[in-house]
Amino acid sequence: MRELLGRLTVLDPAASESLKIIEYFDALVAGGAGAEAIVRAAAILGATTAGARVRGRVVRIDADGARVDDGDGDRATPAESVWLERDGEPTVNDAMILDRARLALAIVEMRSAPMTSAVDRVIDAGASSVDRQAAAHRLKLDGPVRIVAAPPPGPQPFVGPATVLATPRGPVWIGLGNGPAPTAPAGVSLAADLDGIPSACADALLALRLTDARHPVVDAADLGVLIGLARAHERSTEAYPDVEVLATLDARTLDALDVVVDSDSIRSAATTLLLHHSTLQARHETWTRALGYDPLSPRGRARYLAARLLHRLR
Template sequence: MQELVGRLTALDPEASETLKVVAYFDVLVAGGVGLQPLLRGAAVLSGTVVGAFDGRRTHRIGPDGGRPAEGAGPAGPRPDWPTRSTSTGKVWLERDGSPHANDGMVIERLALAVELVEARRPGRRDSSLETALDAARDVEERRVALSRLRLDPARLVRVVAHPVAHPVAYRAEVAPSTIVATPCGLVRAVVLGRDVEVSGPAGVGVPLRADELPESFRTAVLALRLLPESDAVVDAAALGILLSAVSALEPVAAEQPDVVALARLDARARAVLDELAAAESVRAAAAALGMHHSTLQARHDALTNDLGYDPRSLDGRARFRLARLLLRLVD
């Protein structure tokens, strides 16, 4: 990260400042600091008072390291201040007037750092959930973690994976959540019952017993990576056998000829193929795309030639669907 910052400084000063913010909080988190040092660091970076509500009390620190007498009250931040929610409360910058260039990045990284540091505290629900989701922990460790979460090991639940920037929309007492570092990046993991509505963007894991949370979490992360658009929800259970196929082929997805053929096409061509494969007829697809029937028919013939198969045939639909999912993982 430090090397990258150095290389970018001469090319794009604003971008390098953003990376410095990321690196700054990375160092604080790696050092195992608590809430106060995080707030102090954010105050120094932003040059203004920074506040946090941890679910019990409000904390505020100024850029000089002191505690300001005036500002946010017991109710928390003003509506016009940059604010981010965390699993236990919220953090904010007490910025009056126009926001500074890096305020958005500072508040985002502060919220993320607060959650990561809080999750490490022994006995917290966040920490217990992280243990319960970890397939590398032995069964007994995970069972102890479930007891701390008051989750019956036999209860049928599902893990939902959200991007870390997704606001917490579930009540903590009924939906324990934590941030987990995965090989694909940081995600927010939430444990929900089968009847709880999920809002996007999200990947929903397959419903399993609570003592099988690691597998539900694995499928939730995979589903999150298969999102077709930013506000969508992908349910791993709804993918059926495709979920197993995608899991098995992921290591070699970029080498699959069907995936390579799709990757060569632009976004517009892939959108046309999506509609052709889903519609009952070429005429229906043309109406949905706002194209003339004969124009789409010619486009269909050309795309069939590019792919090497007809995406509207029985076998072609299956090939296209699987290749489309694998391409999302590659992208």
């Protein structure tokens, strides 16, 4: 699927988008996602509010993935089980989104997944306190709860109750519990109690996006104050010059900069990178000019790390 997707991206962008939609819904179904996750995926992929009739009730999700009331449920005809509430003309992908969403919902309706539904409810900040407490009781959650985010496809990558969550960047496994350490890549966060689970889930998703080859598992707690910066960045549309500069650098340069900033000295960084220290010193001077600050000075390290975090999130 991924090889075909790569070829089609070059030959036929429209067809490649259709394959991405198929892959998205297939990952949700394979992960045992609930009906609400299917509707959320349709809304995110369609960039508009999506609705569906699920067991006699209307479920509506907006383009940001948040639940909305069913006041506009009458926009669908009686024959429609899933719909997109688009004011203008349908986009080229609307038919594919609706077709795959209907198929996914049909599969979900044919099987029972009570534990998955409970996980969906307990991580949902929009669910009522009573619903979330009932879900937590079903999952036997008590005290601090570790949240793990990991990417599909494939089987559940950790032990314990889990679900596949639809996000703007694709389906993601969300697991609850204090079992063995998660396999990489994974983002981890800890909720002190039931009320803290939705925000801890959001932090685990941010931590997952910060993983790389050198940091395959990222714990939100290890980020300290930087997790607050990541949260603020998610709510902001502001462009930062330091981040824009990093976006102009190639991956090899960024990897080398990461090693240098994490090392005690140019000499130790050169050993890690298998370079002569004088060569790396020359590159350091070039980087200082390109960045507009010295990434090895105390303030420069902090500035680089903050900009690099936002660059990874973007």
